[in-house]
Amino acid sequence: MARWEPGTRDRLREAALELFASRGFEETTAAEIAAAAGVTERTFFRNFSDKREVLFASQDEYAARFLGGIAAAPAGASPLELMSAGLDAGSGFFTDELRPHSRKRQAVIDAHPALQERELLKGRRLASALGQALRERGIPEPAATLTAETGATVFHVAFQQWIAPGETRSIAEIARGLLGELGALHTS
């Protein structure tokens, strides 16, 4: 038997969500999460800088996809086209199987101010990273920042809708619809 099973990080994330959802965030200790994943508390903190972060690693993965989509867009793309490319690329992260998981995760976050703080910070970091990516694609200010803020907002609203009860559309569909409505605001 191997000294350590692969996928420690993912097991910790799964265990944490389950325990947070069933017992509450503050009532769950890092040691309990670690034990549920078959590792020690020390290993938990080697994988996640603090107890809140275990819920937000997925956000970082999503951001990386979003940024990758912008970087991979064809040369000469407009700011809005870059943002659409990013939204499309990022949306691949939110598969239909992930939806129940995301609903559970959001319920936990909504119940704990400490987690809301982290979520807000991640949101600002996403907007900031998008702005940087757009500037690196040659978009000047203030278009880069405006487009980045819009993109972050569209994602946020689309995600909230995606996890709403009864919603069946993909997050990409929802985001496209929102971008369309946003455009209509300026042409009507």
Place this chain on the structure above:
Amino acid sequence: MARWEPGTRDRLREAALELFASRGFEETTAAEIAAAAGVTERTFFRNFSDKREVLFASQDEYAARFLGGIAAAPAGASPLELMSAGLDAGSGFFTDELRPHSRKRQAVIDAHPALQERELLKGRRLASALGQALRERGIPEPAATLTAETGATVFHVAFQQWIAPGETRSIAEIARGLLGELGALHTS
């Protein structure tokens, strides 16, 4: 001699800012702040729910003034007039003598993600409270939320400008200018 000097809260806030600014947030313990203010660690945590909160008590006072200004505005005021009344009332908090203090405080916050998280949460709470205050004044949705979000943004931008190097205008003047520019966006 009194058993305890008055103004414990304020002394703790002053001591905390000085220590955070000179040594850094993480390098300063709650016990050190308490000692500098002449009280025990226990008293620190009785006054502030956590170590970060000692820097944000002022934000709560400001919010209370802002909300009071909205509540005190004349009947029949428009959403924008209510917001202006709130901004005017709140601006009284930011006296010229407070400006160096605010600059120092913001530098500390900008240097520590843990403090940025708290700042973001306070910002969301302000916007949410403004929306509630407007609804209580009879403003329907979506005007209440839109106006509240605008008001929170104007305050945020005005505050950033107010602490900018060389800036001498009052925060009320800056906010009025921003509201004017915002209005011009819709009439040009």
Place this chain on the structure above:
DNA sequence: GTCTATAGTGCGATAGAC
């Protein structure tokens, strides 16, 4: 005011991957 649980860090030893 005192006592205690938990978060989070530092470091040496160790076991497996390569």
Place this chain on the structure above:
DNA sequence: GTCTATCGCACTATAGAC
């Protein structure tokens, strides 16, 4: 052999319970 992830343990500070 090197590199990396884990363990195990000691330790401080936060924050809440009593």
